[in-house]
Every structure is written in C-alpha cells, then in structure tokens.
Amino acid sequence: MRAAIFTAPDASPVCADFPEPTVPPGSEPLQLVGAGLHNVVRGLATGRHYGRGQMRYPLVPGIDAVARTSDGRLVYTGYARPPFGTMAERLFAPFQADVPAGADPLAIAAGMNPSLSGWMVLTARRRELGALGTVLVLGATGTSGSLAVQGALALGAERVIAAGRDQGTLEQLRGEGATTVSLAHDGPDSLERALADVVSETAPGLVLDYLWGSVAEAAFAALGRSGEDVEADTSYVQIGTLAGAKAALPADLLRSRRIRITGSGVGSVSHEEMLAEAPEVMARFADGTLHLPYTAFPLSRIGEAWAHTGRSRVVVVPD
Numbered sequence: 001m002r003a004a005i006f007t008a009p010d011a012s013p014v015c016a017d018f019p020e021p022t023v024p025p026g027s028e029p030l031q032l033v034g035a036g037l038h039n040v041v042r043g044l045a046t047g048r049h050y051g052r053g054q055m056r057y058p059l060v061p062g063i064d065a066v067a068r069t070s071d072g073r074l075v076y077t078g079y080a081r082p083p084f085g086t087m088a089e090r091l092f093a094p095f096q097a098d099v100p101a102g103a104d105p106l107a108i109a110a111g112m113n114p115s116l117s118g119w120m121v122l123t124a125r126r127r128e129l130g131a132l133g134t135v136l137v138l139g140a141t142g143t144s145g146s147l148a149v150q151g152a153l154a155l156g157a158e159r160v161i162a163a164g165r166d167q168g169t170l171e172q173l174r175g176e177g178a179t180t181v182s183l184a185h186d187g188p189d190s191l192e193r194a195l196a197d198v199v200s201e202t203a204p205g206l207v208l209d210y211l212w213g214s215v216a217e218a219a220f221a222a223l224g225r226s227g228e229d230v231e232a233d234t235s236y237v238q239i240g241t242l243a244g245a246k247a248a249l250p251a252d253l254l255r256s257r258r259i260r261i262t263g264s265g266v267g268s269v270s271h272e273e274m275l276a277e278a279p280e281v282m283a284r285f286a287d288g289t290l291h292l293p294y295t296a297f298p299l300s301r302i303g304e305a306w307a308h309t310g311r312s313r314v315v316v317v318p319d
Helices: 039-045 105-129 143-154 167-175 188-199 213-229 251-256 271-276 278-286 299-307
Strands: 002-005 014-017 030-037 064-068 074-078 095-098 134-138 159-164 179-182 206-209 234-238 259-263 294-298 313-317
Touching: 002 299, 014 299, 030 039, 030 074, 030 105, 064 105, 074 105, 095 271, 095 278, 105 143, 105 206, 105 271, 105 278, 105 294, 105 313, 134 143, 134 213, 143 159, 143 167, 159 167, 159 188, 167 179, 179 188, 188 213, 206 213, 213 234, 213 251, 271 278, 294 299, 299 313
Parallel strands: 134 159, 134 206, 159 179, 206 234, 234 259, 294 313
Antiparallel strands: 002 014, 030 064, 030 313, 064 074, 074 095
C-alpha cells in the first residue's frame, strides 16, 4: 500500500510502498479518508516528543484519522501500533467511533486531537465543580487554544478570557463571546500588566496554558497580584510549550493563593479517557459549535504537507 514514510528522525517524509497493517482475525483494514497532521504527530515522527518511547524506523506517521469501513461507514479511529500510523491508504486501530451524520469528516480529522487537549480539562473541571466559572486560555489564537475557547463557551463557562497574539483570531473569538487580551507586548512587565488588568475583574478558576515559558511567568505574576484578596481556588493546567519548555514558579504565589498546578497530555491522560470523549466532541463539530480551518494534501504530496506553515490545519488524504 502507499503511505507516508519516515526512514529516520532527521529525514523528510516520502510517499512510498509500505507493508499492510497487521489486522487481528475477524477484522478488516480501514480505508483512509483523512489523517490530521498535528503537532504531536510531527514530534513523535521526528523523535522530539516526550512520548516518543522507543521509536523504530521506517514508520508511518499519524495518530488518528477518519476512515471508511468495508460496509461504507465513516469512523474516527486512532492509536495504531507502531510502526503503523494513520497516514496510509489502509490502516487499523482498535478504537472506532462512528462519525455523526452531516459532519465534515476532514474537519474531524483535523480537529479532534487539538480539541481534545482542552475539552478533557474543561469537562473534568465541570464534573468536579458542576460549573466552569471563569476560564483563562493562554495561547488562544493557536488551533488548540482557539478550540479550547470555543469548548469553554459551549460548556457554559461564565466568562472566557482568550489571550493570544494574532489580532484577527482574537477579533473572531471576541465575536463568539470571549473576553480577549493581546499577548503582543514588548517585555515581561507589559505582558504581566495586560494579564493583570483582565484577571483582576474576575479571577479565573481554571487556566489552560498552551504557551508556558515567559507567558506563564507573566500569568503567575498577574495571578499573584490579587494575593490574599482571592478566596476561590485556581486550577492551572499546563498543556503546551510554544513559548518555552521552562518557567519559574514564584513561591509567594503558592503561599498567597489557593492554586493547583498540573499538566495534561500523553501520560497524564489515558487514550481510553480521551477516546471516551470523542463522540461528544464529534457531535460539536457536526453542529458547528467547534470549527477550524484546514487544508487537505494528498499522500503523494506529503513533503509539501509537512512543510506547510499556514494557520490552517493540515489533513492528509488518499490520492
């Protein structure tokens, strides 16, 4: 079969023949409809993601996809056993969930992975407290952050603060009901002031951080300004590191505020937990609550797909 192939972590992907996936007795391979080229896919294929484990090359990249069964059903599937990924004409993975009628299968292929990163945190928080209150999303103008803002609004958050750099996306999120704050500031002091001004109105009970690094440090300083005046708990969840892999955590923040800092990602959330949420998230894509731009590339143009730098998500489709 034809597939996207990595021969080494520092190589570029090529489209070539690859062995058929291993399929248990009584099962059949699925036909690819679309596989999302997510950040985690890039990291795993090139050996830079912390969840890479013992990668063996050659391999087919891709962790999830929308595929077609032999009887014509569209299913969301994922987490095939390496070296078989989802960017191949045929694939097999143990998990399969029916795609809702009327849903755009390529939007689901593009959006499920980035949307689940925030959706898991949001639904867990709502189950814990019964309501979301005020949610702050750092990195809200990236794909995952934007979907997290959409998810928080859909799940009934009292207030959603979207913090990011891209002004066009901020305007779009403001139109959807979010309070926005620009992170396009020079220096940590101005960044801290921008965050402090918006969180001082209503302290966030939940922070979803897709950036970390200096932005997290500015957020810590902004949250610490309220100090003893804040009685509510804050759950700060680290999800991405687009602004840096390390951030200094001030001790006085931990002493002056009831704050819990955790992470969410591969290892802290199981595949089973993520996939259990898939039907609800797909339903949100089907009704338009969750949405994102995407660009489709055929397998034969996997090199172009991998090099794509636009704001839209990449989906790899069969030729």
